[in-house]
Amino acid sequence: MSTSLQGRHASGCQGQTQAESYGSSDKMTSRVDFIQYCDEIVSQLGAKPNLLKILLTDPMLFLKLFFGPSLSNQYRLQGPHSWEGSREAIMTSEDRMILMASSAKKIAVIGGGFAGLYALVTLKEEGGFEMVCFEKTDSPGGTWRYREEVEEGISSIMPTTIINHSKEMGAISNFPPPKECPNFMRHHELHQYELSIAKKADVLKYIRYNMEALAVKRADDYEETGRWIVEVRNTISGEKFMDIYDGVMVCIGQFNRPIIPSYPDQELFKGKIMHTHSLKGVEPYRDKTVVVVGMGCSALDAAVETSNVAKQVYLSTRSGAHVLTRVGPHGYPYDWTLIRRWIFLLFLLPRNFVSWILEHVYLDPQFDHNIYNVKPKHHILSKDPVINDHIGSKLLSGLVVMKPDIRCFTEDGVIFEGDTEVTKADVIIMATGYQWKFPFLEDGIIVQDEGRINLYKLIFPVHLKHSTLAVIAFVLPFGPGFPIGELQCRWVVQVLAGNCQLPSKDAMLQDVKDRHKRNAESYAPSDKMTLRVDFIQYCDEIASQFGAKPNLLKILLTDPMLFLKLFFGPSLSYQYRLQGPHSWKGAREAIMTSEDRMMYPLTKRRPKKKLVNIFELIFKKLLRLLFF
């Protein structure tokens, strides 16, 4: 061996080249030019790529081979033990290189519900992150993955749950729901929608199931790096794991820890007391007398559903509520008609006045809250209205009877405020809401101070030195939650990527205080008052943090048809893909064709546009004024 090498160096043509090229050194013989030598060796075994053939048959690959970096994968394109993946490896090498260059950013997403899935989608969309999602159950989808079993800390729905917002209003900004989808999807349809987004982005592979986050605390070097230690437990084997992350996105939902209030003498009651969290089928309530406590969406769902089989249902409320039906004016989805920029402009007027208009012009003609005894003391814009389509007919038929708050329990029933007699009951269903908790977060990360939850824009804990921990979907919007969760994810990812900076701690705290003060003036007092947001304002606020808020003035001047849709039409998430990072070419088209997708499940075609006859319109309005 050494003889032949010496020979190559001393006498052969190659040896002469070596000497000429590299000068004299002890190891001069071993020097080679990388590409020539690789080619020389692989051509011995027939693995040298045939560049001429590749030029003729696969010019894109040729360009990569000739002008791109010379990668070892090319020597598996042909010859013995060639590899099917070698072309792909060559074509995608740059992507991997970019990813590796910034792979320092390792992100833990906690929770694989809608928010967690979308966090993964946006991390992947931005690129340059290494991500893992810990989901404590065995499947993705959170709330919308129906399960029979009930567990504290995992949100729960009924087999009959239908979403409260219509498909176009709750759409993801670059993923319009299929036109065939009904406007108010059933839970399994929504689950499919969630999954199809995750599958398209190919992010399910990042989820580690049956992994519960136990602790998230600042790493020892947090002050310099902003890193976090995340401890998780495999819920099946009990094994615990710990790792360090550059960022954490907390996506665990907020409707999963039921609050069960206590009333005087509650312990005497011999019947069943439960929370809507554990309400599944209605069969156990057949021929029973049921008292439902509360007046939120879950309370009305529980009352309506159980009244289909129960002997009698009582609906007990301290405060009443404003009830909206999914079917809005002229049969359009209610949110499609209400959540519009020009209507939200009315919010500049005094809130009480706008509420008066909404209550008396929009709500009362459908369902006069006074005659049904559900009229609340608060106005409609100070607390979420409740969505239910059937409560009116249930009250009219007496299957559900309105009652005030419970004064006390007896062995066999309850006494309502103002009553002297016991109302016998077999089951009490508490629809009394959920408490929020982040049990795995180090103390002092999410704090409530003077009633305020100190999260900047309801996402970033204000007092942390680094913006490397974000809470997603911890808001209570007057509108659909999905587009808000999506915008939050998009902004957080821009912050984690270093493309956006947060203001100083003082500025953030001031922003939180201002929001809380505004909310205190506008909304009914509650533990979660800080979290209340007006849909369009909040979406605009978050989108403008990363340049995705549409420039309406520019659009008015350059594309008036689009402007009309944006200003007078429903406020759709697609508008936040018209500009900014990861804008989407299809966004304009999605906005312009949204009504077609809304109509399609009803008509299976584009309905004929009727020309509006202004005289007929005025005549109809007059008739309505006179007779209805």
Ligand SMILES: Cc1cc2nc3c(=O)[nH]c(=O)nc-3n(C[C@H](O)[C@H](O)[C@H](O)COP(=O)(O)OP(=O)(O)OC[C@H]3O[C@@H](n4cnc5c(N)ncnc54)[C@H](O)[C@@H]3O)c2cc1C
């Ligand atoms: C009955 C009901 C009806 C609703 N209707 C609507 C509606 O009509 N419109 C609307 O916009 N919203 C509605 N919501 C709100 C709903 O929560 C949101 O639609 C949305 O699903 C929230 O997604 P999320 O990912 O934030 O939370 P979730 O869907 O609750 O998902 C959280 C996930 O985190 C996981 N998790 C929790 N803790 C841990 C941990 N420690 N470690 C690892 N994983 C963890 C859970 O297993 C779960 O998979 C409703 C909620 C309920 C309960």
